[in-house]
Amino acid sequence: TLDTQDFPVNIEFTADLVFTHDGVGGETIIPVSLMASEIGGLSERTLDMAFGWNMVSVNVDPEEPDVVQLTRDLVENDLLEIMKNGAGQFYSPLFNFNNIPGWMVDQGYMLKTAEDCQLTISGEAVAPDQPIELHQGWQMIAYFPRVPVDAIEALSGIVESLEMAKDGEGRFYSPAFGFSNMGDLSEGNGYMIKLTEAADLIYTIEDELAQNLSYDFQQPEILPVVKPTGDNMSLLVISENPSDDDLEVGVFASRNMVGSGRITNGYCGVAIWGDDTTTETCDGALMGESLNIKLHNLSGEVEDVRYISLRGKNQYDSDALWAIQLETSALPIEFGISTIWPNPFNNVTNIDYSVTEPDRVSMFVT
Secondary structure: OOOOOOOOEOOEEEEEEEEEOOOOOOEEEEEEEEEEOOOOOEEEEEEEEOOEEEEEOOOEEEOOOOHHHHOHHHHHOOOEEEEEEOOOOEEEOOOOEEOOOOOOOOEOEEEEEOOOEEEEEEEEEOOOOOOEEEOOEEEEEOOOOOOOEEHHHHOHHHOOOEEEEEOOOOOEEEHHHOEEOOOEEOOOEOEEEEEOOOEEEOOOOOOOHHHHOEOOOOOOOOOOOOOOOOOEEEEEEEOOOHHHOOOEEEEEEOOEEEEEEEOEOOEEEEEEEEOOOOOOOOOOEOOOOEOEEEEEOOOOOEEOOOEEEEEOOOEOOOOOEEEEEEOOOOOOOOOEEEEEEOOOOOOOOEEEEEOOOOOOOOOOOO
């Protein structure tokens, strides 16, 4: 794979590819040449999609923008179940219905596939620095650069307006909390972003800012990895106790695990997956459903969770952010209430208090 990002334009480079083997002559020489041209001209991109939900985009403006025509091969092979854009418009091959106006090059799309497959799209190549007009609120966008760039760096041009960004696996970037486990944005993927005001995005491709801010995404080793269902909310777990590192976080709704992650360097970002309404079974959290958190250590033992909610609440809400800080256990040194969690609450809350010596306690709620 060769990256022509900084190559001089319209100059031919030649080389010999020498293949050494034990056949006749001992080697085969294959001449190759490379020329970087100006952005533009007909190109094609092949999207590798996994079974289930995929958030995709291409950096070529399709020759054929009609999504029915673009996905014809997938449909004819019974591979495409449904396709959606960021506005909620969709194409359902099963019901022969489509209200997606056409493939817009600056947008991302959600495709649910029946198995691993590929989709090839041809069109006019788009410059990596072509601006993308963004509106206030949530939207699904394309990624134009040809090279992978850490999310913090890539989106640095709109960070003042950026409330949140997410990828198709539920990894997220929250500028307010200085946290990202998204890693690199990359060609072929689409991304969800939420802005506080309209802005133009030009991707930044010089990797300098992200080195001290981005957190590695660690898959859990004990808990299962929850399969994406299309919609999710984000949970940020913060711990100031070094002994919490490597603890695994499980999120449950009605006893079903709907998200999991692993604390690394005091942080853990978890995608909490909602119910996929395209299936007959309930495979995720329902809107407004209460969420419970359990911590698991590497020996598999479950530990009680005590936390303070910093933002959001323990109820499933698609695309919401819930941030919590784990409490550090300590011996009581004075009388008083230490935490009330969750707060605010709907019908149940937990009140933690300390007493300096054993005694009878009366508590009144007014």
